[in-house]
Amino acid sequence: MTLLGAADDPSCYSRLVNDWVCMDYVTDRQQEIVEATIQHIGITVVSVVLGLLIAFPLALLARRVPRLESAILGITTGIYTVPSLALFPLLVPFTGLTATTVVIGLALYALTILVRSLLEGLRSVPDDVRESATGLGYGRGQLLLKVELPLALPVVMAGLRVATVSTVALTTVGSLVAYGGLGNLIKDGVLTNFRAELFTASLLCVVLAFALDALLVLVQRMLTPWTRGVRA
């Protein structure tokens, strides 16, 4: 094998060449790359959705009981302060070396951003709009669903974008417990000094972050048609 290999030009990802950019690597290891990307997207989406599901009732609670607001914000900020490489190990005793550990950790980070943007968004609804709706006979629930949430949407979506982009980046650290999506390839690239693998995985992470961000911008445009043309 080695003799045959020596006859040809060595592939651009062989130990001898070790190029950063190498299309041969991408075609030869396509399956591995696709699997890592799918795991990455999966972890990111589940984490952000979970974060949103927890953030929503928390934000409503904080708004209803102002005394709890600073407590909720304080605790979530505290969680945000803990580095991801420290947060994952702290969850391991409860969730083991599973994808759940990564998802919960990332959801906690997303939560911090989302609670804040939900509160800011709801606060940005003008009081007179709220009063008019109440005057029209809207109950509390209807007011929230039909008036306040749609008007809060631009701010909430801004938060969702920030949360999604940072979650994509943070997912890589999940490679500590072997569930890091593209982070697993990055880790392997460092350990084996495999430049093509490292560079391709890093680039895909950034591309993924911007792609999901662009997707959310599109969703926001569809959900808030009235904002178009108003802002510059």
Place this chain on the structure above:
Amino acid sequence: MRVFSDMWAYLSDGANWAGSDGIAALLGQQLLLTVTALLMAMVVGLPIALWLGHLGRGGFLAINISNVGRAIPTFALLALLVVASWPGTDVLGPYGRAGLATLIALTLFALPPIITNSYVAMREVAPDVREAARGMGMTGQQRFWRVELPLGLPLVVSGLRLALVQVWATATIAALVAGPGLGQIITDGFFRSNYGKGIAGALVVAAVALVLELLAALVQRAVDPTRRGTPSGGHTDALSVTGATVESPAESVG
């Protein structure tokens, strides 16, 4: 929950704190890394951002740098720097293995929050205050030093606080690519299936992170000239999404 007793055993054994690769030495090393990187980022970022904010130019760049910084995984950048032939894994004095690579990554990740917040801090000074200062005959320099900087200081400091949190987190991740710092205890524990040790390291890292954040919050309160700081999501809050860090780019797209 045997890991907890393992963790406690690791933390309570004095031998694990002493020595050149003990907790105390690594903690000192990571603090040194953090302070150095934060200072370098301040020296580079603050003058540019404050000056641009004073002139009102370059806003697009100053605000979007945060969005770009957020999209780049710290782990990936660290890995690229370490595997590259320069700076690589060379030991850099007290900064340890891959010290230079780590310092570069830390500084780069500290820059976006510093630049964005400082820029916005200058721009958010109320226009009538600015005009009043101009009407009193203040020169550009005087307005910058006596009006804009004091009023914008809380937001500038909140950017530094965010950068501090970011730098500490990145310094921890450095160990994942064989770099220096406390993260070594975490990664070492995990790679050798000594989870008690890994969790002990995580606990120390998390505790120091919280202490740093609290200290930074105290500094931020101390520099607020108006003392009407709104800790629960006002404009002076670094993590607040409608606050300076993301509002403009996020809204202008929609």
